[in-house]
Amino acid sequence: MKQTFLARWRRWSRGDPMAFRTLVPDEEIAGRIRAVQINAVMRNSIPMMSAAIVNALTLLIAMRETSYEPIIQNWAFVVVSLASFLMLRQRSRANKQRPQSASTRGIRNAVIYALAMGALWGGVPAFFFVEATSDVKLVIVCLSIGMLCGGSFALATIPVAATAFVAPIVVGAAFAIAREGAFVDHLLAVLLVVYTAVLLRAVSSHAIQLATRVYNHARDEAAAQTDALTHLPNRVSFRRHMSEALARVRRYGEGFALFCFDLDNFKTVNDTMGHSAGDRVLIEVASRLRDATRDVDFVARLAGDEFALIAAHIDDDEDARTLAGRINRAFQSPFVIDGREFICTISIGIAIAPVDGLEMDLLMRHADAALYATKNRQRGTFTLFGDRQHAMRRRSEDQALRRALADRELQLVFQPIVELPTRRTTGFEALLRWNHPERGLLLPAEFIPLAEESGLIDEIGAWVLREAIRIAFGWPEHLRVTVNVSALQFRNPVLDRTLRELVSNGRFPARRLELELTESALVGDNVAARDLLQGFRQLGVRIALDDFGTGYSSLTNILDLPFDRLKIDRAFTANVLATPACGALVKAIVGMSADLNFRITAEGVETPEQLAFLEQTGCQEAQGYLFSRPKVAAELEPMFAECRESGASDLRGRLRVV
Numbered sequence: 001m002k003q004t005f006l007a008r009w010r011r012w013s014r015g016d017p018m019a020f021r022t023l024v025p026d027e028e029i030a031g032r033i034r035a036v037q038i039n040a041v042m043r044n045s046i047p048m049m050s051a052a053i054v055n056a057l058t059l060l061i062a063m064r065e066t067s068y069e070p071i072i073q074n075w076a077f078v079v080v081s082l083a084s085f086l087m088l089r090q091r092s093r094a095n096k097q098r099p100q101s102a103s104t105r106g107i108r109n110a111v112i113y114a115l116a117m118g119a120l121w122g123g124v125p126a127f128f129f130v131e132a133t134s135d136v137k138l139v140i141v142c143l144s145i146g147m148l149c150g151g152s153f154a155l156a157t158i159p160v161a162a163t164a165f166v167a168p169i170v171v172g173a174a175f176a177i178a179r180e181g182a183f184v185d186h187l188l189a190v191l192l193v194v195y196t197a198v199l200l201r202a203v204s205s206h207a208i209q210l211a212t213r214v215y216n217h218a219r220d221e222a223a224a225q226t227d228a229l230t231h232l233p234n235r236v237s238f239r240r241h242m243s244e245a246l247a248r249v250r251r252y253g254e255g256f257a258l259f260c261f262d263l264d265n266f267k268t269v270n271d272t273m274g275h276s277a278g279d280r281v282l283i284e285v286a287s288r289l290r291d292a293t294r295d296v297d298f299v300a301r302l303a304g305d306e307f308a309l310i311a312a313h314i315d316d317d318e319d320a321r322t323l324a325g326r327i328n329r330a331f332q333s334p335f336v337i338d339g340r341e342f343i344c345t346i347s348i349g350i351a352i353a354p355v356d357g358l359e360m361d362l363l364m365r366h367a368d369a370a371l372y373a374t375k376n377r378q379r380g381t382f383t384l385f386g387d388r389q390h391a392m393r394r395r396s397e398d399q400a401l402r403r404a405l406a407d408r409e410l411q412l413v414f415q416p417i418v419e420l421p422t423r424r425t426t427g428f429e430a431l432l433r434w435n436h437p438e439r440g441l442l443l444p445a446e447f448i449p450l451a452e453e454s455g456l457i458d459e460i461g462a463w464v465l466r467e468a469i470r471i472a473f474g475w476p477e478h479l480r481v482t483v484n485v486s487a488l489q490f491r492n493p494v495l496d497r498t499l500r501e502l503v504s505n506g507r508f509p510a511r512r513l514e515l516e517l518t519e520s521a522l523v524g525d526n527v528a529a530r531d532l533l534q535g536f537r538q539l540g541v542r543i544a545l546d547d548f549g550t551g552y553s554s555l556t557n558i559l560d561l562p563f564d565r566l567k568i569d570r571a572f573t574a575n576v577l578a579t580p581a582c583g584a585l586v587k588a589i590v591g592m593s594a595d596l597n598f599r600i601t602a603e604g605v606e607t608p609e610q611l612a613f614l615e616q617t618g619c620q621e622a623q624g625y626l627f628s629r630p631k632v633a634a635e636l637e638p639m640f641a642e643c644r645e646s647g648a649s650d651l652r653g654r655l656r657v658v
């Protein structure tokens with residue numbers, strides 16, 4: 001870049017000693033150079049200001065009892081005050097850490113103070129020389145030369161400041177000497193100007209040397225942090241940047257995402273096309289990564305074909321996915337090297353700070369683990385560490401559930417269904433439990449969703465059916481068993497097969513079995529659902545519609561379906577008294593049920609008030625803790641035995657209150 005003289009002059013006046021050289025440092029390096037310049041001046045400022053004070057006092061003594069004494073006293077007062085102020089300022093900064101970079105303001109201040117001090121000293125020969133005695137003249141010349149040399153030395157790193165200090169003094173002194181009139185005085189004045197010019201020349205070259213040293217050092221440092229091939233930051237710089245990012249997470253909670261990349265078939269490219277082609281691929285990879293990311297993102301090459309990215313401010317999965325998708329897409333277009341086209345996709349692993357870790361190595365390991373998962377699953381895509389963990393947890397839970405089925409950790413408990421108002425027990429609902437070896441007894445809500453997601457629900461459902469029938473087989477004959485069937489299980493042929501197998505051998509009468517299905521299982525494809533239900537009913541199995549009042553299907557929708565019983569949901573039962581609308585709806589449904597030929601069972605009855613209300617509406621059956629909590633089969637056995645002995649055909653009163 002060619003610079004005009006004016007531009008160079010402006011750079012020089014802002015303290016850049018290299019303004020008239022070819023090197024143009026960038027702003028970061030310029031800031032570091034300024035810091036070194038200012039720090040050096042600061043170091044010299046206390047001795048320099050002490051010298052100024054001593055010199056001012058010397059002049060004061062020399063000019064005692066002359067006509068100038070009062071003016072010189074004022075002058076000395078100003079000089080001593082300014083010097084003391086600058087000394088105190090420097091002292092207050094002495095304990096602070098020296099800055100690594102400085103703005104042009106620091107330089108400007110140095111120039112202003114140098115000019116002020118220079119003007120004070122330049123004024124002495126300019127105004128007091130003419131009338132002075134030869135002794136005092138000698139003192140003034142000596143002091144002026146001393147200040148010229150000392151000031152140049154103290155300000156040697158900032159040529160513009162040195163010039164600002166020296167110029168008024170040399171002008172004042174040369175002018176005063178020349179005014180003496182003799183030839184030798186003119187010669188002396190010229191000599192003074194020439195010497196000062198030489199002095200400033202020395203100052204300038206000293207400052208240039210210093211600035212060049214800082215510049216080279218900064219450049220070497222940058223080179224040590226940059227990958228020579230791709231010009232991306234290297235591993236050293238990457239680690240430094242990441243530790244800064246982690247510090248920001250800790251201090252301000254500013255999260256970020258760490259992306260680890262791996263080229264999917266770089267090795268093949270390298271082996272078949274040679275290293276120089278491989279190098280060009282890497283350069284292209286760097287530029288695609290840079291293009292696909294934002295300016296605030298930090299892309300680095302860690303080694304070989306390993307790249308990484310620190311994505312600032314990305315701390316949620318969605319943003320990370322968007323960025324990862326964009327990067328994956330950037331690698332879908334072919335690379336063209338030596339006229340040959342080939343695809344080289346990129347695999348990504350992502351860890352997010354702070355959720356996936358707050359330690360550099362841990363975070364790297366997590367991103368690497370996610371990358372490994374991507375490579376195993378589908379190259380050219382991405383994996384979030386959080387998702388992978390979720391998948392792993394699910395896989396291990398899947399395995400545990402499979403084992404539970406094999407090791408008989410699953411168990412059924414039974415809750416009685418009581419007829420109102422006779423209080424006769426008409427059957428039991430089978431409810432599933434998992435006796436987990438470590439976590440204890442688990443409720444269905446804790447593992448049925450997992451079973452549904454993993455597809456294990458069909459096997460588990462079949463087991464529940466068999467087990468429920470096996471147990472109910474030993475009960476008094478009038479008692480039915482009801483089994484819950486989840487929505488996913490309902491449409492799977494396994495259910496149909498198991499049912500047919502169980503009821504077709506004729507040992508357990510189908511009418512004693514009831515399936516509980518929720519509305520959600522039946523909505524959607526209504527015709528298919530109806531056909532399935534009809535099929536089950538033709539086998540003799542009864543159908544109950546479970547959890548009524550929680551689903552979203554319309555009443556007309558479900559009333560259209562063939563079922564035998566409607567179970568009012570626990571949440572609904574709990575509201576019958578509190579919310580008049582719920583009570584009214586229960587009444588209406590009960591009223592309809594007789595005409596439509598189904599019975600109503602209220603679930604989750606817990607209080608006598610709820611029971612009284614239900615009885616009053618004409619509700620036929622109820623279930624709930626008021627009668628009994630679900631019990632294991634063995635706990636039911638004594639009641640059956642007693643009932644068989646007494647020849648009673650029901651369990652009236654037995655299960656009335658827990």
Ligand code: C2E
Nearest residue numbers: 431432443444445464484485486604605606623624625626
């Ligand atoms: P659900 O079919 O509505 O079952 C009734 C739930 O209410 C049971 O919870 C039962 O223990 C609880 N309960 C009964 N009376 C009361 C009461 O008075 N107060 C309160 N607060 N709760 C009461 P559980 O056993 O946790 O079962 C939860 C759900 O899991 C069941 O809801 C059912 O949808 C499902 N489930 C249970 N066993 C199976 C199964 O074998 N297969 C399938 N697919 N789902 C099952």
Ligand code: CA
Nearest residue numbers: 429484516546
């Ligand atoms: Ca149920």
Ligand code: CA
Nearest residue numbers: 546547569603
């Ligand atoms: Ca229910």
